[in-house]
Amino acid sequence: xxxxxxxxxxxxxxxxxxxxxxxxxxxxxxxxxxxxxxxxxxxxxxxxxxxxxxxxxxxxxxxxxxxxxxxxxxxxxxxxxxxxxxxxxxxxxxxxxxxxxxxxxxxxxxxxxxxxxxxxxxxxxxxxxxxxxxxxxxxxxxxxxxxxxxxxxxxxxxxxxxxxxxxxxxxxxxxxxxxxxxxxxxxxxxxxxxxxxxxxxxxxxxxxxxxxxxxxxxxxxxxxxxxxxxxxxxxxxxxxxxx
Ligand SMILES: C[S@@+](CC[C@H](N)C(=O)[O-])C[C@H]1O[C@@H](n2cnc3c(N)ncnc32)[C@H](O)[C@@H]1O
Numbered sequence: 001x002x003x004x005x006x007x008x009x010x011x012x013x014x015x016x017x018x019x020x021x022x023x024x025x026x027x028x029x030x031x032x033x034x035x036x037x038x039x040x041x042x043x044x045x046x047x048x049x050x051x052x053x054x055x056x057x058x059x060x061x062x063x064x065x066x067x068x069x070x071x072x073x074x075x076x077x078x079x080x081x082x083x084x085x086x087x088x089x090x091x092x093x094x095x096x097x098x099x100x101x102x103x104x105x106x107x108x109x110x111x112x113x114x115x116x117x118x119x120x121x122x123x124x125x126x127x128x129x130x131x132x133x134x135x136x137x138x139x140x141x142x143x144x145x146x147x148x149x150x151x152x153x154x155x156x157x158x159x160x161x162x163x164x165x166x167x168x169x170x171x172x173x174x175x176x177x178x179x180x181x182x183x184x185x186x187x188x189x190x191x192x193x194x195x196x197x198x199x200x201x202x203x204x205x206x207x208x209x210x211x212x213x214x215x216x217x218x219x220x221x222x223x224x225x226x227x228x229x230x231x232x233x234x235x236x237x238x239x240x241x242x243x
Contacts, residue, residue: 005166007077007101008127013166014055014078014165015138017047020091023056030147032119033193033222034059036117037147038066040224045069050137052102052130053077053120057085057095063116064095076101102130107150109136110234115144121176122150122169131183138229145226146176147193150216160207176225185227194221 002165017023043049046069050054050058054074064072074097076082085097100106102117102124117135124130134144150157152172171179180188195218203211 003103003125009166010077010101010123010125011079015080016083018078018080018084022112023084024058026119026199027054027058030059032046032195032197033147033149034062034118036193037118037145037222037224038062041114041116041145043067043114044089048064048111049073050075050105050112050115050134052065052105052117052134053099053123054097055081055087055120057081057089057097059118060085060095060097060117061089061092064092067094069141070094070113073112075102075105075180077101087237096155101125103133103153105133107135107137110139112137113142116147117145118147119149121146121148122171123166125171126168127171127176128179128182131179131185135183135185135229140229140231140234143187143226144180145224147222148176149222151223153223154217154220156208156220157207159240165210173223173225176223177227180225180227183227184193184229186226186230188225190223190225192221193224194219 041067047067049063051074054060054076057074060072060074072095074085079099082097082099088207089095098106103126150160152170167169177188177190203214208214217223
């Protein structure tokens with residue numbers, strides 16, 4: 001299937017999510033695992049951060065509270081998500097939202113000091129290409145962080161693939177780490193972040209069989225993978241020619 005068709009499918013699907021209000025709803029679901037990830041990242045006030053697959057922009061706005069002297073760019077393939085993110089972020093001068101896909105990030109090389117992506121990477125049509133693009137827009141010595149709930153080592157999420165109307169990648173932690181290394185990242189590491197949210201007695205949603213499976217899923221936790229762009233990894237700046 002051509003890449004443009006894959007992008008169209010993703011855009012249409014996530015536009016539907018946005019129109020149904022699911023962009024906002026995801027803050028409630030993802031925050032319990034995002035907060036420990038942000039603590040590990042230890043963002044500094046002057047950083048420039050890219051939020052890939054930003055959805056309705058809640059995480060970009062949260063990061064903006066930490067990087068008060070830097071810039072936050074949220075990027076999403078869904079124009080409806082971007083529209084909602086912009087609408088909810090009026091007045092925040094150092095935050096902006098752009099339409100784009102991770103495999104062709106509409107930004108200059110070496111601009112960002114961090115890249116974060118929450119619950120998005122397993123949808124990317126070509127995760128290896130996406131990680132190479134993230135590597136390109138990062139400065140040397142700076143790091144990329146991917147947080148996902150759908151990965152092979154957690155058996156309690158495997159059923160999602162069949163329920164989602166767009167293709168997904170069910171990779172293990174080691175496979176994600178290998179993709180990071182292949183893109184050029186060093187100091188690649190991964191860890192689990194358990195979700196401490198209390199599980200209700202009865203579960204009536206569509207993603208888990210019952211409350212016990214939801215509890216087991218949360219106990220396994222989200223997968224956080226990160227890596228650093230080493231010094232000397234960028235192509236040299238074009239040299240001035242002396243005539
Ligand atoms: C499950 S939502 C998560 C949204 C947000 N990160 C959050 O936690 O609320 C996945 C998001 O990734 C975006 N996405 C999927 N594939 C993408 C791609 N190739 N490039 C950029 N964004 C993508 C979707 O449009 C959607 O907004």
